[in-house]
Amino acid sequence: MKFFSNAHFLLTLTSMFWAFNTIAGRAAVGEVSPLLIVSIRWFFVAFILTFICRKELYSSWLILSKRFKWLAFMSLAGFTGFNSSYYIAAHDTIAINLGLVQGAMPAFIIIIARVWLKDRITMLQLFGLCLTFTAVLLVVSSGNISKLYNLELNKGDIIMILACSLYAVYAVGLRKKPKIGSLPLLTFFAYVAFLGSIPGLIYEASTSNLILPGYKGIVILSVIVIFPSFLAQIFFMKGVEKIGPSRSGLYTNLVPIFSSFLAVFFLGESFQSYHLISLILIFLGIYMFEYKKKLTA
Numbered sequence: 516m517k518f519f520s521n522a523h524f525l526l527t528l529t530s531m532f533w534a535f536n537t538i539a540g541r542a543a544v545g546e547v548s549p550l551l552i553v554s555i556r557w558f559f560v561a562f563i564l565t566f567i568c569r570k571e572l573y574s575s576w577l578i579l580s581k582r583f584k585w586l587a588f589m590s591l592a593g594f595t596g597f598n599s600s601y602y603i604a605a606h607d608t609i610a611i612n613l614g615l616v617q618g619a620m621p622a623f624i625i626i627i628a629r630v631w632l633k634d635r636i637t638m639l640q641l642f643g644l645c646l647t648f649t650a651v652l653l654v655v656s657s658g659n660i661s662k663l664y665n666l667e668l669n670k671g672d673i674i675m676i677l678a679c680s681l682y683a684v685y686a687v688g689l690r691k692k693p694k695i696g697s698l699p700l701l702t703f704f705a706y707v708a709f710l711g712s713i714p715g716l717i718y719e720a721s722t723s724n725l726i727l728p729g730y731k732g733i734v735i736l737s738v739i740v741i742f743p744s745f746l747a748q749i750f751f752m753k754g755v756e757k758i759g760p761s762r763s764g765l766y767t768n769l770v771p772i773f774s775s776f777l778a779v780f781f782l783g784e785s786f787q788s789y790h791l792i793s794l795i796l797i798f799l800g801i802y803m804f805e806y807k808k809k810l811t812a
Contacts (some may be wrong), residue, residue, distance in 0.1 A: 522530055522757035524749040525764035532750075534773030537613040537741035538781055539735050540605035547732035548725050549602030550715040551594060552739060557712060559740045560748075561705035568699045575699035582693050590707035593685020600678035607671025609784050615654045616675040618797050620767035622647040623683035631687055643803030650796035651676065658789025659798025667677075685765070689755045696750040704748075768801045 518781050543552060564570070579586050585715040605613060622644050627726055634642075655672035692700065754763040770792055778784040 522754045522763070523766075526754040526763055526777050527753065527769060529747045529750040530585045530766050530769035531773050532701045532742040533617065533767070533770050534777055535607075535616060535738055536601070536747075537610040537617070537774040538777045539714065539738045539743075540602050540613065541610040541778070543602065543732065543735045543739075544606050544663050546726065546735060548719055549606065550599060550712065551725060551727070552602050552720040552736065553598045554712040554716045555708060555736055556598065556739055556744045557594065557705045557709035557751035560744045561702065561709050561719065563745065564702035564705060568696075569701050572601060572695060572702065575695045575703070578693050578695050579703055581701075585688070585693075586703055587686055587707055589688050590704045591711045592681045593688070594704055594708035595711035595715075596681040597678050597685065599712070600674050600681065604671040604674040604678060608669050608675065610778035610782055611771075611775050611784050611786060612654050612672055613675055613789055614771040614778070615790060615797070616651055616672060617679060617774075618768045618771035618794070619647045619800075620679050620686075620770075621681060621690075623679050624686050625688045627680075627683045631684075632690065639640070639803050643800040645800075646796045646803070647800035650793040653789050653796070653811070658787060658792075686755070689761070692752075692755075697749055697756070699802055701748055714797070735769040744775060767811065768797055773796065 540552075541641060543549070547555075568575075603614070625634070625640065625644065629636050655669055655676070657669065716725075726732075751763065754766070775786055775794075776791065779786055
């Protein structure tokens, strides 16, 4: 279909599916333990993709085997590390906050791109970064900045900042992607992500924190596997191929919008005034990130 060759359409769907993840991650609390989610998530994605890509895996591996350190680093940062941090964070913060902090992802990507790839940051972009991180601080302090002085911060929001940093590394690292198809690459990412999740799963079981899913947990896991794990990852990689990591990352600012509506509708969460202020600041920051591109387009 024509729509599925359009990067902007694919990235909009990606953001909506990531918003599903905020709802599912929060709904999973008490239904299935976070590190078990990560293991099941990547086990089933790896299983499905192995069947779909079975004819391409050998030729793809011949290329990826020469980039194994990159493959392992990307998988552990963007998949195992991000997901583990994400679902742990969901135990201590609401879905709206998960979405808002994730909406600041473009700022994390720009910083990582500057440090890793030496991308330039203009003064306007720097001001946009300040606005975006002010929005994040509003979220983690529940609208009361004075809490920052006393370090009265929500643990889940802090862990979510770590999660976004890990995914930003992954998003920037995709610029160094070898020339293989998105699906075979995602298959190998899923292999490494699953293997990387096993130590965490063992720890969760050994500390008696393992929660096996019931019927509701299975439904939640199905949503996580199909939408944010499978479809969103494919669509995001396609988007990065077409318009680059920085511009693709901008679409994550749609996540807090989708997350907020879904959280209020499905979870009955309350959308506070500081959430709205944070959302506005994030959009202003994103606009400043893109302003230079508009001038040079």
